[in-house]
Amino acid sequence: MLRVHDAYAGIKRGLAAARPDIICIIGGDHIEGFFLTSVPALAVYVGSTVSGKFDRYRYTFDVHEPLARALLEQSIERGFDLTYSQDLALDYAFYVPLHFAMPEPRVPIVPLYVNVYLPPQPTPARCYAWGETLRAILDARPERVALLASGGLSHFPGSDRYNSPDFDWDRQMLDRLIAGRGRETAALTGEELDKAGNVEFRTWITLLGAVGDAKARVVCYEPSWHHGNAVVTWPIA
Amino acid sequence: MSLHYTFPPAAGYPLNRCLYRIKSDDAFRERYLADPDTTLKEAGLDPERIAALRTLDRDRLLALGAHAYLVFMAGLRLKMATAPQTFERF
Numbered sequence: 001m002l003r004v005h006d007a008y009a010g011i012k013r014g015l016a017a018a019r020p021d022i023i024c025i026i027g028g029d030h031i032e033g034f035f036l037t038s039v040p041a042l043a044v045y046v047g048s049t050v051s052g053k054f055d056r057y058r059y060t061f062d063v064h065e066p067l068a069r070a071l072l073e074q075s076i077e078r079g080f081d082l083t084y085s086q087d088l089a090l091d092y093a094f095y096v097p098l099h100f101a102m103p104e105p106r107v108p109i110v111p112l113y114v115n116v117y118l119p120p121q122p123t124p125a126r127c128y129a130w131g132e133t134l135r136a137i138l139d140a141r142p143e144r145v146a147l148l149a150s151g152g153l154s155h156f157p158g159s160d161r162y163n164s165p166d167f168d169w170d171r172q173m174l175d176r177l178i179a180g181r182g183r184e185t186a187a188l189t190g191e192e193l194d195k196a197g198n199v200e201f202r203t204w205i206t207l208l209g210a211v212g213d214a215k216a217r218v219v220c221y222e223p224s225w226h227h228g229n230a231v232v233t234w235p236i237a
Numbered sequence: 238m239s240l241h242y243t244f245p246p247a248a249g250y251p252l253n254r255c256l257y258r259i260k261s262d263d264a265f266r267e268r269y270l271a272d273p274d275t276t277l278k279e280a281g282l283d284p285e286r287i288a289a290l291r292t293l294d295r296d297r298l299l300a301l302g303a304h305a306y307l308v309f310m311a312g313l314r315l316k317m318a319t320a321p322q323t324f325e326r327f
Contacts, residue, residue, distance in 0.1 A: 031307060035257050036250060055317060089261070117306050119244045158295070158309030159241040194240045 007220040007231035008100035014233065016103035020146035022064045023102070023109045024071075024138070025094055026131075026203045027150045028116030033088035040083030041122040042130055043113035044072045045090075050111060052090030059095040064108035067143060071110060074137045080130050083113075093200075097150045116151065116200045121190055127202045128186035131209020138210070149207035151200030153221075153228035161197065162226055169196040170221065170228040177216035177232065182208035211236055242305055249302020251281040255290060256298075256307035260314050270318060 015023070032052070034040060046068040051060040075082050094111050112134070115121045122130075138145050153173075154165035176184060185205045193199050211234040219231040245253055255277055258265035269276045277287045289297040293312045299305060317324055 030310070031257060031304065032261055036245060036253060117242055118304070119240070119242060156241055158305030158307070161241070162309075191240065194242060197241070199242055 001222070001224070001229075003220055004222050004229050004231065005100065008097070010219055011101045011231060011233070012103055015101060015146055018146060019144060020103075020107055021143040022067055023098070023107055023146045023148060024067070024112055024134070025098065025109055025148045025150060026112045026114060026206050027091060027093035028114055028200045028203050029091045030093060031117055032091040033085070034113070034115075034118075036118070038083070039115060039118045040113065041115050041126075042075075042080060043083040043085060044068055044075075045086075045088055045111040045113070046072055046084045047086040047088075050088065050090045050109070052092065052095050054092050057095075057099075059090065059099070061090070061095075061098065061106075062108040064110055064143075067141065067145070068110045070141065071112070071134065071137055075130070075133055078133050078136075080133060093150045093203075097148060101148070112206075114202045114206055116202050119190075121199065121202060123190060124188040124193070124202065124205045125186045127205040128183070128209035131206040132212075133209075134206070135210040135212070147207060147210055149203040151203035152198050153201070153230050154197040155227040156197045157226075165223065165226065165228050166196045166198070167223045167228050169198065170223075170230065173198075173201075174216070174218050174221060174230060174232070177208070178218060180213045180215040182211065182216070183213060207234075245304045246302040249304075252286050252290065252298070252301055252303050253307055255280050255282060256303060256311040259311040260307060266314060266318060270315070 045063060046065060047063050048065055049060055050063050072082055072084050090111065114127055153170040154167060156162050185208055193201050214234045214236045217233045217235065219233060222229045259269055273291055274287060277290060286301055289301060295308055298308050
């Protein structure tokens with residue numbers, strides 16, 4: 001776990017050096033912000049601030065409303081009928097990586113949601129296509145934007161496989177990403193992801209749509225008794 | 238092969254709502270810990286579902302339509318509330 005913390009520290013330094021104006025973070029809600037009252041496939045938070053809590057941990061982030069709104073409006077114009085919210089509890093999939101990686105001084109965020117835990121989830125192909133669209137929208141923006149994805153890798157919370165993640169699946173996938181073959185993830189099926197304990201990999205697939213054929217740099221991959229933990233960057237020009 | 242995470246049937250909604258509130262609603266969790274039977278009965282659960290939830294009988298809860306992740310995290314939050322020293326912080 002300390003090696004994962006070190007990897008996060010490297011991400012934090014890299015983000016500070018890249019001087020982003022905004023961090024867009026793609027995450028999978030763990031039935032925290034969205035309960036069964038409404039289950040969006042893809043969503044964006046368009047408020048001024050967003051907060052989340054777990055036990056003694058409390059987080060609040062400024063949200064970059066102009067970019068959040070642009071991503072909402074332009075995604076819809078390009079055929080992605082997003083849900084939006086101005087009042088959601090932020091899930092730990094968002095604030096845990098930001099706890100470790102948010103540079104100083106802090107920058108505003110835009111939370112982007114992919115449904116991972118409540119079937120039927122969006123297909124990998126759809127996630128990848130939304131990622132391509134996000135990239136096209138972001139490329140036309142004046143701000144410097146960092147794009148993060150949070151989720152996975154293999155784990156099975158609540159199932160009888162909790163203590164046996166599919167580390168082989170993770171390693172084979174990371175090898176593909178190192179080779180710049182992220183595009184292939186669009187052809188995965190929802191059943192394959194569930195079987196591998198990787199329903200949350202949809203957030204990665206969305207990001208892969210945005211980075212295209214860029215080759216991944218795997219900063220670390222650390223299996224634990226219940227979870228495959230990876231920290232990965234994609235240097236893009 | 239059956240999936241690990243499946244569509245939550247509508248009949249399981251009151252049960253899933255209780256699990257969700259134990260997970261994410263501190264006041265509800267405290268009320269549940271103080272008086273589980275009354276709290277769950279007032280939340281609309283019948284004796285069968287109350288018994289399954291009180292024992293955190295996962296197989297039974299899943300058969301009643303509970304979502305696997307909600308069962309997991311509700312159980313974890315109850316353990317954190319009753320035995321906090323067993324958990325690591327970062």
